[in-house]
Amino acid sequence: MIVTVGELDRLPGIRHGFLTRNGGVSDGIYDSLNCGLGTTDERDRVMENRARAVKAAGLTDTPLSTAYQVHSAKVLVVDRPLDQSNRPEVDGLVTNTQGVNLGVLTADCGPVLFADAAAGVVGAAHAGWKGAVGGVLEETVRVMETLGARRENIVAAIGPCIGQASYEVGTEFPAPFIAQDPANARFFAANACRKFQFDLAGYCASRLEKLGLGTVIATGHDTCALEDDFFSYRRKTKRGEPDYGRQVSVIGLL
Template sequence: MQNAIKNVKALGSPLLDEAHGITYAFCTRHGGVSGGLYCSLNCGFGSSDDPANVRYNRALALAQLGSSRAKLVTCRQAHTANVEFVTRPWTNAHTPVADSMVTNCPNLALAVLTADCAPVLLADPVSKIIGAVHAGWRGAIAGVIDKTLMLMSEKGADISSIIAAIGPCIRQASYEVDTEFKNRFVKNDSINERFFFGGKGIGRHHFDLSAYVRYQLERGGVEHISQLDGDTFADDDKFFSYRRSVLNGEDNYGRGISMIALGQLDDP
């Protein structure tokens, strides 16, 4: 296990790096044990990968946080605006349908799975409240960011102290959509026009998911935001991508994992 842990490649945020008492990781697809379409750090039980491989991959990913006490917590993601406050790990039978989690409990590693959607990790290092959001376009337009910030505030976070990191997701150059998709956003708020540019052909557009997520964070009062580089669709060596799998005619795809936890690294 120790040698395998070193092979996992995780990306970092300068802002979160400076947050005392916060551990986190945006994992790439490198360093796991899965093969084929899931090569190699596939962390999604919703895939058709061998569950034993997924379980081992999750353990490898969790080890990136540097704490043997951390317990991984995930939701049943369904592109909703549902947000859960987590006080302890739940059993598989009681895993809620949600796309965001908030906690103030040490050593609970809040984790979201993505394969083009934007993982967003949030932390108020002063009040010791953290959040993890799976921000696909459906959840984002439905208000999952706003609801997460609201719950963090209700639990004692100061919005102006919150640090947000938007992880790798599908970038605008790769995210072509139709006019119906664009109109859904513009009808919701005319300002959303700015998150689109014209694509090739009539009725084709490109959507900037990461900029839309950043706008929602800023609108909610978050001042400290970092956006990680990387296009999950274009960079198949580093990231899993649902859209790329469809384009390639593949019948399934892997899921990347992003995590955040409260608590110091293991101490003697």
């Protein structure tokens, strides 16, 4: 039901988890731990699933705060639980307040959790390719620093996302990445169809490493390939399904 990384587990006063699709109450295409309020799943079921995610991660028993994610580089400081009926349009959340549980929703995009235990600051970012190119990871770190975090103390963990073997993109796709830095070509592997396979996790890790963070790690799970464990937008699209669930990744201070 939950994936954790040792580098975050060992930090005092911080709990986190990358939830899978298992262990919830939803059914059908949302089977079973769908945490996406933007889906057509029954809201009561989604809220129960979110409560289960918070409990599974060992977080404080307070509502989960998530945003209306828009693939931007906008990051918000959260000092109290967010109103989930009026979610802010941002893709990164940061807090230094105990009991505020941050979450990001994904179904192939990269969930990235951040923590500076010494400063008592945590963050969560939704890094699809647009957000990653646009700077959401850098902005999350910058906002954490405004609360006292030091980048050399920050642990950043990239959770389950679409893997390179599953992520075929068109011939025009690499252009904005290579325009930023020709070295980004290494994240694109040509395939037999004369298209490319994109390494989203590797690209995110590279951007984080350039910031000089203390630790950068990726769990290595491929959400598209591991159907029993994760929801996937790309898999849904290939099958022509009407909707898809979202798994949640959570972090908070005790």
